[in-house]
Amino acid sequence: LRALKALGIEPTVCHMNEGHAAFLAAERIRQVMERSGAGFAEAKAVVAASNVFTTHTPVPAGIDVFPPDLVERYFAPCCAQLGLSRDQFMAFGRQNPADPNEPLSMAVLAIRLSGATNGVSALHARVSQRMWAGLWPDVPVDDVPITSITNGVHVRGWLSQDMAGLFDAYLGPRWVSHPADQSVWERVEQIPDAELWRTHERRRERLVGFARRRLRMQLEQRGAPPAEREQAEEVLDPKALTIGFARRFATYKRATLLFTDPGRLSRILSDRDRPVQIIFAGKAHPADQEGKDFIRRIVHFARQPEFRHRIVFLEDYDIKVGRYLYQGVDVWLNTPRRPLEASGTSGMKATANGAINISILDGWWDEAYDGTNGWAIGRGEEYQDTGYQDQIESQALYQILESEVVPMFYARGRDGLPREWIRRMKHAMRTICPVFSAYRMVREYTERLYIPAGQQWERLGAD
Numbered sequence: 001l002r003a004l005k006a007l008g009i010e011p012t013v014c015h016m017n018e019g020h021a022a023f024l025a026a027e028r029i030r031q032v033m034e035r036s037g038a039g040f041a042e043a044k045a046v047v048a049a050s051n052v053f054t055t056h057t058p059v060p061a062g063i064d065v066f067p068p069d070l071v072e073r074y075f076a077p078c079c080a081q082l083g084l085s086r087d088q089f090m091a092f093g094r095q096n097p098a099d100p101n102e103p104l105s106m107a108v109l110a111i112r113l114s115g116a117t118n119g120v121s122a123l124h125a126r127v128s129q130r131m132w133a134g135l136w137p138d139v140p141v142d143d144v145p146i147t148s149i150t151n152g153v154h155v156r157g158w159l160s161q162d163m164a165g166l167f168d169a170y171l172g173p174r175w176v177s178h179p180a181d182q183s184v185w186e187r188v189e190q191i192p193d194a195e196l197w198r199t200h201e202r203r204r205e206r207l208v209g210f211a212r213r214r215l216r217m218q219l220e221q222r223g224a225p226p227a228e229r230e231q232a233e234e235v236l237d238p239k240a241l242t243i244g245f246a247r248r249f250a251t252y253k254r255a256t257l258l259f260t261d262p263g264r265l266s267r268i269l270s271d272r273d274r275p276v277q278i279i280f281a282g283k284a285h286p287a288d289q290e291g292k293d294f295i296r297r298i299v300h301f302a303r304q305p306e307f308r309h310r311i312v313f314l315e316d317y318d319i320k321v322g323r324y325l326y327q328g329v330d331v332w333l334n335t336p337r338r339p340l341e342a343s344g345t346s347g348m349k350a351t352a353n354g355a356i357n358i359s360i361l362d363g364w365w366d367e368a369y370d371g372t373n374g375w376a377i378g379r380g381e382e383y384q385d386t387g388y389q390d391q392i393e394s395q396a397l398y399q400i401l402e403s404e405v406v407p408m409f410y411a412r413g414r415d416g417l418p419r420e421w422i423r424r425m426k427h428a429m430r431t432i433c434p435v436f437s438a439y440r441m442v443r444e445y446t447e448r449l450y451i452p453a454g455q456q457w458e459r460l461g462a463d
């Protein structure tokens, strides 16, 4: 805000995209008071009405909270300028404003100082209504004013060159200029099966090559003996059904769910005629011991003789690694513990590249899944007993792989094409790309939140 002020720009609407940004509300109030001579209450009314807040997680560990003495230390001058005592300031960040021991929550601060709050999927908005109902003690939960704008991805930015070329040829230029237009994506059906499949297989081969190089590099860095390094050249199979799993290793994402029954997993992966392989990538938060243990377990499994050629863990997950994976896998797997995945976006990126999602019905997938554009693990159940949940849901996942995914992928016609699989790929692209697009998302933010917030700024600030 101070940088904008130095440039002579006074924003009419501020979007606090995640609670980390919430202190800007205090600074914005301070600036309005300074410029207009208004008191705190008036300035706060104008500013809050023209702030928008997006909450991104129902996981408490993902929300910053600060104890009163820390707020005192850093915000004493700010409180003085706002004409507030420390506890008056803290009250905006407390669920119970009267509790002098409650820490300051950045999410609460953002909600109390915004005119509109949204979650990042329909399900996440409902969960957020329950989570923050205490801030509106007189309002029924269903009426808590937290709306939803589902995330979307910038399709062109995540798409392989190969697939983009195919879209240019068969969808025309409007897939770039009007990516949220349903009719553009209907034309996916016109891409010849053989061409789509060849394009996809080329990307899978590229992914396998990339994974081998990275694995070799990892082994070298670890000082592995030459014989072991050589083996990196032989892991994975460019023709095998390839499952990708890459994301932050937050506990609720359950990266190791597939290993609940190692024997059953081994049988799925090592079928000689219908091999399956899995590429994992991801990082744990430095303070998340359980997340790090997940990585340790996967690395351990990947070294066992029965898994060595079929499971790879890629270190240093970042956008480049992500891109290779989204662009080359056949299946994108997501196993969050519902309802903790606020949205999830990697599955959207994978879909545009022709991957098919298998996921718990959580976050975006709860609204994207239509019965035939991928696979759902379970029916959106929520459990008290997480051990029991892991049992049930891992078995459901094995069942889907064994009875649907593997047979469909390997059901080849005389031309070598998996027709049914390709039909599902196309159906997924057609139903998901236009909806879970950043273009649609930004338009929704603009029309539903920014423009009304800007009008409030004008109206309340006029006099």
Ligand SMILES: *Cc1c(COP(=O)(O)O)cnc(C)c1O
Binding pocket: 246, 247, 248, 317, 318, 319, 322, 323, 343, 344, 345, 346, 347, 349
């Ligand atoms: C898309 C993406 C994410 C987010 O993935 P989720 O499945 O939504 O958790 C994280 N990291 C990278 C590098 C990504 O590209």
